[in-house]
Amino acid sequence: MTTLVIGARGAVGRHVVDGLLAAGTPVRASVRDLAKADFAPGVDVVQADLTQPDTLPAALDGVDQVFLYAEPSGAADFGKAALVAGVRRLVLLSSGSVLVPWATANPITVEHRTTEELLAGSGPELVPIRPLVLANNARNWASSIRSERVVRLVHPGSVSAPIHERDIAEVALAALSGADPREVSALLTGAEPLTLRDQVRLIAAAVGEPIAVEEIDETRAREMFGVGEPGTVEAILDFVRRGTGEGGWFRTGTAERVLGRSPVPFAAWARDHVAEFR
Ligand SMILES: NC(=O)c1ccc[n+]([C@@H]2O[C@H](COP(=O)([O-])OP(=O)(O)OC[C@H]3O[C@@H](n4cnc5c(N)ncnc54)[C@H](OP(=O)(O)O)[C@@H]3O)[C@@H](O)[C@H]2O)c1
Numbered sequence: 001m002t003t004l005v006i007g008a009r010g011a012v013g014r015h016v017v018d019g020l021l022a023a024g025t026p027v028r029a030s031v032r033d034l035a036k037a038d039f040a041p042g043v044d045v046v047q048a049d050l051t052q053p054d055t056l057p058a059a060l061d062g063v064d065q066v067f068l069y070a071e072p073s074g075a076a077d078f079g080k081a082a083l084v085a086g087v088r089r090l091v092l093l094s095s096g097s098v099l100v101p102w103a104t105a106n107p108i109t110v111e112h113r114t115t116e117e118l119l120a121g122s123g124p125e126l127v128p129i130r131p132l133v134l135a136n137n138a139r140n141w142a143s144s145i146r147s148e149r150v151v152r153l154v155h156p157g158s159v160s161a162p163i164h165e166r167d168i169a170e171v172a173l174a175a176l177s178g179a180d181p182r183e184v185s186a187l188l189t190g191a192e193p194l195t196l197r198d199q200v201r202l203i204a205a206a207v208g209e210p211i212a213v214e215e216i217d218e219t220r221a222r223e224m225f226g227v228g229e230p231g232t233v234e235a236i237l238d239f240v241r242r243g244t245g246e247g248g249w250f251r252t253g254t255a256e257r258v259l260g261r262s263p264v265p266f267a268a269w270a271r272d273h274v275a276e277f278r
Pocket residue numbers: 006007008009010011012013030031032033048049050051069070071093094095096097130131132133134136137165
């Protein structure tokens with residue numbers, strides 16, 4: 001009854017591994033590069049890449065359930081390999097954007113919806129986990145906070161309810177334990193609606209120093225995104241722009257229903273990550 005965690009070094013994946021270890025469940029951790037494996041002694045580590053089907057049979061050998069990240073280009077082959085290996089359940093870190101009516105065509109949604117569709121038709125039960133906005137997105141501000149105590153924001157009044165990676169992992173762990181898929185696959189958010197400016201204020205409180213917000217326009221924001229795929233950059237800008245208006249942001253009770261407690265507040269997320277901002 002081994003659970004394979006593909007992406008075990010990821011922010012969410014790491015907490016999934018820890019949760020399985022704490023529960024005493026046999027866990028296998030996969031990484032694309034074995035040299036980067038840094039797990040607790042005794043963790044069974046394998047090399048696997050969702051885009052390299054030949055790496056999958058060994059990783060899946062004797063595995064009952066898998067937690068994995070969304071990789072549309074490898075999903076069909078992964079589904080076949082999981083079926084052959086006798087895997088019973090796949091818990092996929094997908095995206096809440098697949099449930100947002102106005103986001104159906106954006107490339108982030110398409111990538112996650114395609115992965116869900118390919119895996120859903122592959123044989124094992126698929127349970128997608130669908131967070132909408134990760135608190136970890138604020139790590140993108142770490143460099144300018146560290147060097148200048150500044151965050152440059154487009155639409156600083158944009159609202160979202162970001163969720164801590166630990167809460168996402170706990171919802172995934174509930175799914176791996178057989179929780180009702182209708183509950184764990186619902187739109188997943190944090191508890192507090194916060195503007196981007198609010199998030200900066202809470203990071204500043206954790207750091208113990210003021211952090212300035214410098215508002216930038218969308219043209220400047222596109223330049224700052226730099227090398228990003230243009231469709232993805234526009235999808236992110238669309239999300240942020242819509243967060244300034246009616247119906248443009250979401251807060252759900254999914255985490256509370258599944259976990260039986262409130263989601264971790266953003267202030268606690270900021271304290272957990274304060275070393276990255278100092
Ligand atoms: N940003 C948001 O607001 C948002 C919203 C909704 C959903 N999401 C989803 O959440 C994800 C980010 O989660 P996170 O913060 O936990 O990610 P993360 O810390 O960046 O970790 C990503 C993990 O995925 C693994 N991975 C990537 N490509 C792989 C491949 N081809 N084969 C095997 N493993 C692969 C990486 O493995 P290695 O350790 O081997 O490199 C890494 O461990 C996004 O990619 C998106 O799907 C994000």
